[in-house]
Amino acid sequence: MPSIRILLGHEPLEVEVADPTETVLQWLRRTGRTGTKEGCAEGDCGACTVVLGEPDGRGGLAYRAVNACIRFLPTVDGKQVITVEDLKDLDGALHPVQRAMVDHHGSQCGFCTPGFVMSLFALAHTDPGADREATLDALAGNLCRCTGYRPILAAAAEALPDGGRDRFAAREAETLAKLAAIRRGGALEIEAGGRRFLAPRTTDELADALARHPHACVLAGATDVGLWVTKQHRALDTVVYLGEVEELRRIETRDDALVLGAGVAWTEALEAVAPHWPTFAEMLRRFASVQIRNAGTVGGNVANGSPIGDGMPALIALGATVVLNRGGVRREMPIEDYFIAYRKTALQPSEFLEKIVVPLPRSGQRFAAYKVSKRPDQDISAVCACFRLTLDDAGVATDFRCGYGGMAAIPARGREVEAAVVGRPWTIETAVAAMAAGDRAFSPIDDMRASAAYRRTVARNLLMRFYEETRNGVADQRAAGDD
Numbered sequence: 001m002p003s004i005r006i007l008l009g010h011e012p013l014e015v016e017v018a019d020p021t022e023t024v025l026q027w028l029r030r031t032g033r034t035g036t037k038e039g040c041a042e043g044d045c046g047a048c049t050v051v052l053g054e055p056d057g058r059g060g061l062a063y064r065a066v067n068a069c070i071r072f073l074p075t076v077d078g079k080q081v082i083t084v085e086d087l088k089d090l091d092g093a094l095h096p097v098q099r100a101m102v103d104h105h106g107s108q109c110g111f112c113t114p115g116f117v118m119s120l121f122a123l124a125h126t127d128p129g130a131d132r133e134a135t136l137d138a139l140a141g142n143l144c145r146c147t148g149y150r151p152i153l154a155a156a157a158e159a160l161p162d163g164g165r166d167r168f169a170a171r172e173a174e175t176l177a178k179l180a181a182i183r184r185g186g187a188l189e190i191e192a193g194g195r196r197f198l199a200p201r202t203t204d205e206l207a208d209a210l211a212r213h214p215h216a217c218v219l220a221g222a223t224d225v226g227l228w229v230t231k232q233h234r235a236l237d238t239v240v241y242l243g244e245v246e247e248l249r250r251i252e253t254r255d256d257a258l259v260l261g262a263g264v265a266w267t268e269a270l271e272a273v274a275p276h277w278p279t280f281a282e283m284l285r286r287f288a289s290v291q292i293r294n295a296g297t298v299g300g301n302v303a304n305g306s307p308i309g310d311g312m313p314a315l316i317a318l319g320a321t322v323v324l325n326r327g328g329v330r331r332e333m334p335i336e337d338y339f340i341a342y343r344k345t346a347l348q349p350s351e352f353l354e355k356i357v358v359p360l361p362r363s364g365q366r367f368a369a370y371k372v373s374k375r376p377d378q379d380i381s382a383v384c385a386c387f388r389l390t391l392d393d394a395g396v397a398t399d400f401r402c403g404y405g406g407m408a409a410i411p412a413r414g415r416e417v418e419a420a421v422v423g424r425p426w427t428i429e430t431a432v433a434a435m436a437a438g439d440r441a442f443s444p445i446d447d448m449r450a451s452a453a454y455r456r457t458v459a460r461n462l463l464m465r466f467y468e469e470t471r472n473g474v475a476d477q478r479a480a481g482d483d
């Protein structure tokens with residue numbers, strides 16, 4: 001049977017793959033590691049949280065909390081997989097995070113506890129100085145239904161400062177050496193259970209794999225695709241995984257643009273956009289949870305084409321373009337042209353999204369990103385609206401771009417709204433005319449998340465809010481999360 005190589009805790013392990021779409025959680029539990037729990041099987045509750053360790057590219061190890069329930073087993077090839085069973089010391093002493101959870105009574109039924117412990121373990125390693133806000137953010141993807149969060153936050157406050165100075169830190173050099181020893185030289189190819197899984201290492205290999213399998217399922221972070229398997233029980237016959245293609249995980253800052261490889265995870269994208277567009281970064285902080293942002297990619301969000309995906313409205317308003325690659329032949333188009341109809345995109349068989357090019361801000365441009373959802377964290381938007389405005393010295397709009405989510409069957413550019421603004425003084429009359437243009441232009445989606453009437457009203461109000469904030473000079477300094 002084909003196999004992958006991982007470090008389970010600190011032990012190198014050859015893992016036989018019976019089905020390439022078996023999840024890490026299913027494999028862990030099937031083989032006796034039942035500390036990691038299954039709650040929702042869709043990335044929402046965090047009971048299945050495990051931590052992946054891999055070289056951080058700066059000579060150290062990066063520890064990332066992820067949801068094992070939607071992660072396919074072959075995607076952890078070459079990585080360290082740490083579960084709650086690995087945390088206690090060799091003499092049986094609890095890890096500082098576990099000890100603090102006990103001391104502060106952070107667990108009642110205990111079902112959520114391994115997930116919380118693993119999220120806090122990762123946080124202790126990545127941000128030991130995390131304050132209450134940062135801790136809340138790190139735990140937004142972990143739900144507890146009986147203990148309540150106060151004792152868990154108390155445990156976090158106690159454990160975080162020293163929690164990362166553990167035997168995992170002490171063995172970092174050894175772990176890096178072990179990871180180097182199990183690292184595969186070339187592409188991974190698995191055929192098992194009637195299914196195929198390919199993990200190329202370069203864009204050329206990726207293009208070649210997709211040329212050979214034009215209708216394969218392209219897999220990035222699996223935060224959408226994972227649910228097709230766990231919730232819709234879809235059978236994916238051939239999967240081409242792009243998570244091992246180093247070039248797609250690069251972020252490049254050019255003189256005039258930020259270039260995000262399609263495989264860049266939202267965690268890194270958030271850091272890259274923050275200096276240029278703080279409200280976009282704040283909106284991304286409200287994108288799902290740390291676990292999802294650690295896995296989910298910018299390219300997956302765009303390629304998926306959901307009308308309520310959070311990345312697109314901002315990318316449309318910022319004038320981003322996408323670069324598609326098919327057999328090494330590239331084409332570039334404005335991101336709004338990529339979306340054709342509900343979940344239908346310009347992507348052809350054998351083609352993949354390679355990168356997203358985002359023009360950097362020019363002087364005088366004001367930008368704001370707004371996400372309105374039922375709760376601040378870990379929630380899909382009802383409406384997203386993003387605006388970029390340039391005024392001349394006389395206060396006349398020389399340029400205006402807007403992108404919307406939730407207002408049409410696709411992520412949409414508001415051309416009619418833009419036309420009502422460009423060439424006119426940025427006054428209340430212009431803003432009101434633009435609101436009316438938006439009313440005429442859009443037929444918002446109407447579903448269980450929000451009615452069409454609600455979405456229309458929210459879109460109008462967000463435009464007025466942008467007007468008020470730009471008038472007062474606060475757009476893009478304000479926190480977008482205060483909806």
Ligand SMILES: Cc1cc2nc3c(=O)[nH]c(=O)nc-3n(C[C@H](O)[C@H](O)[C@H](O)COP(=O)(O)OP(=O)(O)OC[C@H]3O[C@@H](n4cnc5c(N)ncnc54)[C@H](O)[C@@H]3O)c2cc1C
Nearest residue numbers: 043220221222223224225288296297300301303309310353
């Ligand atoms: C609990 C939870 C919360 C979520 N919250 C949010 C949220 O707040 N906001 C939001 O916008 N989304 C949210 N999502 C959706 C999801 O996380 C995002 O859409 C994410 O960006 C998808 O990226 P991925 O790498 O996981 O894509 P995958 O699941 O791997 O792929 C998604 C789709 O894109 C295709 N694809 C991926 N990469 C490429 C490529 N380079 N070229 C061609 N095709 C490609 C795949 O074939 C598939 O059709 C959430 C999901 C979950 C499970």
Ligand code: FES
Nearest residue numbers: 039040041046069
């Ligand atoms: S089981 Fe709920 S997030 Fe994985």
Ligand code: FES
Nearest residue numbers: 108109110144145
């Ligand atoms: S302790 Fe029961 S769900 Fe958290």
